[in-house]
Amino acid sequence: MSQLSDEDEQQLQTLLKQLLRSINDRISAAPSTECAEEILLHLEETDKNFHNYEFVKYLRQYVESSLGAVVEDETKTSTRADGQHAIGSGHDTLIHAVTRRTRESAEYQQMMQTLKSSMMMVVESLINKFEEDQLRKEELHRERQHGQSNSQYADNCSDSDSSFNQSYAFIRQEQLQALAEKLDSSRPKEVRWEALQALCCAPPSDVLSCESWSSLRRNLCAALSESDPDLSENVLQFFAKSFSSSPLNVTREIYTSLAHSVESMFASHKLNFAAGVDVNRPEISRPLKQIRLMNDFQKEVTTFWIRHPEKYMEEVIESTFSLLSFHHDRGSTSPRCEKTLEPVHLLALLDVKATWFKKWMHGFYSRTVVLRLLERKYKSVVVAALQQCVHYSESCERFTDESADLQPAERHIPGSVQRSVYTRKELEYVFFVHSLCVLGKLLIYTNGRKLFPIKVKNRKDPVSLTDLVVILINIMYQHPKPLHHASSSHTDSLSPSSLVMELLWTLCERNDAAESLHHSAVIQTLLDPVIALLNDQQ
16 A cells, blocks of 8 residues: 555544544643653553554554565475574564564565555644534634623633632733732732732633743742641642643642641651640641542542553552651650651551552552662651551550541541541540551562661661561450440441451461561460460360
8 A cells, every 4th residue: 555545544534633632631621732752652551442443543554454465485494494493593583574574575665655644634624624623613702802801711610619620711921920029028918818819710621721820930939848738728729730731740749748747847847745636726727638639649649640641650659658757856766755756657547447459459551660769768758657566566565455546537527516526545546547448558569678678766676578477467466355335337447357367367378478467476476375275274
């Protein structure tokens, strides 16, 4: 097939339009041409329907009809040439040889030239039609906008509380530039509040792709750290909308901004929780709301970050670990010393079983980055989790009744009518549960186990993998069954025995991980209750 007929080109144009319509949502969400090109380049990897598109089927059929005879002839020639030697070891296999010679053939060059020229004509025709449609739309838009105020976009904002049910109107670059200037921290509160209201009514895609986004982002972050709830609440509302409607290359900037904002708040205010915490207090509720939004994003981002460059995912993971590794100088490690609230306490309160970390460790794509960062830069995150488990084991009698009093932690959010105050022991317990779930996920994988042994405070020798398993078994023995006065199955699942049993069961199911249980210290710890029972019977 040397040339495409007019009918073929018309068919090709129709099929290409169908393909573009099928992936319209993904391309439209791209903030730049480069991102759209990236999506198209990796479409086969990320779209399960790729080979079912008629455009792809057409191209496959065209290639087969153009080169089928060439491939067949080259295959026969290569096979006859030197017998089996022609398909011997090394790179010069039959497939490689046929592929190379086919690509060097005149038929292949002719096919590529024909396809390129035909596609250029098809794409040019589509672009011309698109520009004509745009001109007509702009003309209609100007007619509709004629006589209306430039502030019309602010009047169409929905009053709905939902982040996903807003009515948007058009907003121009000049208006976004003006909003960025009005959001400057030097402006009066009323001016900034009105600018935020207008920003919340604009399409997030327009805002995040505008030329003023850098200054807007800087001023939004400044407003986020303000003590005035009117400003910070509006910023969070805008960020929530942006998370739901923007690609990762943009939302990662919002996420890292939230992480930096929370870290700055903790750095500037040292909060003591020895007497417990009230999540309705402004200094607690502001970072808690931001961490809650981050946690929602953490649990959703795994569904789509594989479609983007790894560097975007790495920024999200690294900013998370940077936040969780933040801590004030604790000084003494005595159980009776001052208790300082840290970001991980609030994250544990919202996601007690570390669902976010389990999702990040589930896929190889993200797990590789998580383990690499933990090993090279943020091992302190693992150290803190291990330290909390060791501390719980050493002072377990102080926690005996805590899991019975612990209600489902995920429901306890600011504004909850059920609960707003948490005791010190409850915060330490949810931190223990969160830490145990993180460590349990690490132990499943070889590179996670390689993080051990780990040096922790108040222990002379580093804690090895065997030491950790023994510690967990002892915790299980101290709570041999779910607490009888627990009020729900959810609370039972948060009991120390249930958590440790689940972790050990998972290790036993994996042959490579089960090796960590094949040590005399572990066997001896498992047999201790049996030996004690036999001695009592004697």
